[in-house]
Amino acid sequence: MNYIHEIKYERHPNYEGLTNVEQQLVMNAQQAMNKAYAPYSKFKVGAALLLSNGTVVQGNNQENMAYPSGLCAERVALFHAGANHSDAEVVSIVIVAEGDLLKPNEIVSPCGACRQVMLETQRRQTSPYRIVLVGQKGEVLIFHSAEDLLPMAFGS
Numbered sequence: 010m011n012y013i014h015e016i017k018y019e020r021h022p023n024y025e026g027l028t029n030v031e032q033q034l035v036m037n038a039q040q041a042m043n044k045a046y047a048p049y050s051k052f053k054v055g056a057a058l059l060l061s062n063g064t065v066v067q068g069n070n071q072e073n074m075a076y077p078s079g080l081c082a083e084r085v086a087l088f089h090a091g092a093n094h095s096d097a098e099v100v101s102i103v104i105v106a107e108g109d110l111l112k113p114n115e116i117v118s119p120c121g122a123c124r125q126v127m128l129e130t131q132r133r134q135t136s137p138y139r140i141v142l143v144g145q146k147g148e149v150l151i152f153h154s155a156e157d158l159l160p161m162a163f164g165s
Contacts, residue, residue, distance in 0.1 A: 014160030019151040026149055027141065030059060034103040035143055037065055041082065042105050045069035052108030054082040054117065058090055060097035066090045083123040087130050099130060101139035116144035124159040131155040 024032050034057040042055025049072050058066040068086025072079040083104060090099065106117035119127065119142075131137050137154035152158055 014156070016157050016160065017153065018157060019149075021149040021151070023147045024143075024149060026151065031101060031103060031139070031141055034059055034065065034101065034141070035105065037067055038103045038105045038143070041067035041069040041086075042107065045082065046071045047108070048072060049074070049076075050108065050110060052106065052110040054104065054106040056082040056086040056105075057103045058086050059100045059102075060090060060094050061100055062094065062097040064090075064094055064097060066094070081120060081123050083119050084126050087126055091130070098134040098136070099138040101141060102127070103141040103143060105143045107145055111145065113145050114148075116142045116148055116150055118142065119158065121159075124155070125163055128155040128159050128162050129164075 019026060024035060037057035038055040041057060042053045045053035045055060047053050047070055054070045056068040060066065066086050066089050068082045068089060070079065070082045071085060083102065104117055104119065111117055127140065131154065140152040140155060140158060142150045
């Protein structure tokens with residue numbers, strides 16, 4: 010059996026494994042999540058980015074009655090950062106979610122489109138960034154590179 014890519018991550022039962030800055034990002038992501046526009050799915054997602062210039066960028070999912078016209082929280086935040094802070098690199102992103110599509114003990118996982126955007130964002134930078142996924146009960150998964158979320162990515 011051959012392996013193409015080993016997925017590396019850390020698992021923590023709570024926020025204790027996060028830096029103080031990332032704990033603040035969790036609060037920023039939760040604030041963004043609470044402002045999400047999700048009248049159809051009732052599934053709210055929030056993201057908070059820390060940029061190398063110290064800026065924190067929030068994003069949340071924005072649904073639309075014409076479903077393909079909506080956008081995920083991760084891409085809202087990453088596209089905002091790319092458009093408004095193109096000289097800064099992403100240091101870390103924190104993603105939170107709540108709603109019936111996610112069981113209380115599960116941790117949100119970015120969709121394939123978001124993973125591709127996360128990876129391409131990383132490839133435009135000089136270094137990888139941390140991806141922190143936080144469950145509704147506080148459990149945390151930390152990835153140290155977008156490549157760990159999308160092995161065999163388009164364009165690789």
